[in-house]
Amino acid sequence: MKRVVTLGALVCLSLFSSLGCSSKMEPKECDKIRGEAFDLLNKAQHCNVDADCKQSAWPGCAKPVNGQTLDTIKPMAENYKKGQCEEPELKCASPTPESYCKQGLCVHREKGMTEGAGAPAGDIIVK
Numbered sequence: 001m002k003r004v005v006t007l008g009a010l011v012c013l014s015l016f017s018s019l020g021c022s023s024k025m026e027p028k029e030c031d032k033i034r035g036e037a038f039d040l041l042n043k044a045q046h047c048n049v050d051a052d053c054k055q056s057a058w059p060g061c062a063k064p065v066n067g068q069t070l071d072t073i074k075p076m077a078e079n080y081k082k083g084q085c086e087e088p089e090l091k092c093a094s095p096t097p098e099s100y101c102k103q104g105l106c107v108h109r110e111k112g113m114t115e116g117a118g119a120p121a122g123d124i125i126v127k
Helices: 001-021 028-041 067-082
Strands: 053-055 064-066 097-103 105-108
Touching: 028 067, 053 105, 064 067, 064 097, 064 105, 067 105
Parallel strands: none
Antiparallel strands: 053 064, 097 105
16 A cells, blocks of 8 residues: 555656746856857858858847858757747847848848949049
């Protein structure tokens, strides 16, 4: 009889521990993961062609990144979400500018600017 009670207690304990255990991370650990992701985003994002450039979805607002950085950040974002870390509210540009490769780096295409904009129109004549 004791054996049945012990087995039942173990099943209950196992059930409660699986339901009751929280995988919530400490805020300090959340900040560390998010900070490391920002460090990766803020490095130069090298590319060869436009297809090499993507948009980051996390952390923060969308930034132009290469595929290697995106692949590195993906598991970090999953751990951040799995750890139930609180995402700060951000006001991001809408719509997000297109990412493309310019002179070997992934950048955002700024709307309203054409190539050569801001260049002098010609000679200035003073009378």
